[in-house]
Amino acid sequence: MKRIAILFGLIAAFLCLAQSANAQYARKGANLVDRNGSVLTDQQVISLVGNDVFEETFVGARKQYKTGNTLIWSGVAGILVGFAGSVYAAYRIADAGYDSDQITEALKADPTTAAMYLGSGALMGVGGTAFSAGIVLKVIGKKRLNWVSDQANGQYGMALGLGATANGLGVTLTF
Numbered sequence: 001m002k003r004i005a006i007l008f009g010l011i012a013a014f015l016c017l018a019q020s021a022n023a024q025y026a027r028k029g030a031n032l033v034d035r036n037g038s039v040l041t042d043q044q045v046i047s048l049v050g051n052d053v054f055e056e057t058f059v060g061a062r063k064q065y066k067t068g069n070t071l072i073w074s075g076v077a078g079i080l081v082g083f084a085g086s087v088y089a090a091y092r093i094a095d096a097g098y099d100s101d102q103i104t105e106a107l108k109a110d111p112t113t114a115a116m117y118l119g120s121g122a123l124m125g126v127g128g129t130a131f132s133a134g135i136v137l138k139v140i141g142k143k144r145l146n147w148v149s150d151q152a153n154g155q156y157g158m159a160l161g162l163g164a165t166a167n168g169l170g171v172t173l174t175f
Helices: 002-022 042-049 051-095 100-109 111-152
Strands: 026-028 031-033 159-165 168-174
Touching: 026 111, 031 111, 042 051, 042 111, 051 100, 051 111, 100 111
Parallel strands: none
Antiparallel strands: 026 031, 159 168
16 A cells, blocks of 8 residues: 555656646747746747757747737638628618519619629638638647747657556656
C-alpha cells in the first residue's frame, strides 16, 4: 500500500513540475505572453526560439491568424448585410403586390429591386467564402503559434508518462 501511495505521490509531483514548466510562455491571440500576461516583443521571441523559427514560422503564423480573424469577421458582416438586402428586396417585391411565384416578373418590372436581390445573394456568397477561408487560416495559424509556444517553453520532444518499465509499472521521462 505504501508503494502505491508513494508512486501516486511521485506521479503527482512530476505532473505538477511539468505543468509549471509548460506554463512559462503561452499564446494569447497572435502573440506570445509570459506568466504575467505581458506580450513578448519580437526580440524576446527571437531569443527564446531562435531567428530561424521566428522568421520561418512565427511571422507567417501570426499573419495567418490575423488574416483569418479579419476574413471571419468580414465574412460575417457580408453574410448579414447580404441577408438584410435580400429581405428588403423580398419586402419590396411583396409590397409591389407580387406573389412568391411571380418573383421573375417582379424583378423584370423593377431593375433596382432586381439589382438589390442579385447583389445581396452575391454578397452572401462572397461572405460565406471569406468566412470559410478565414476559419481555415485561423486554425492553421493557431496551430503553428502553439508550436512556437511549445518551442519557447523548451518542449523539444520531452514527455512524461506512466507505463511499463523493466521492473513493472513506472513513471517514464523521455527527452
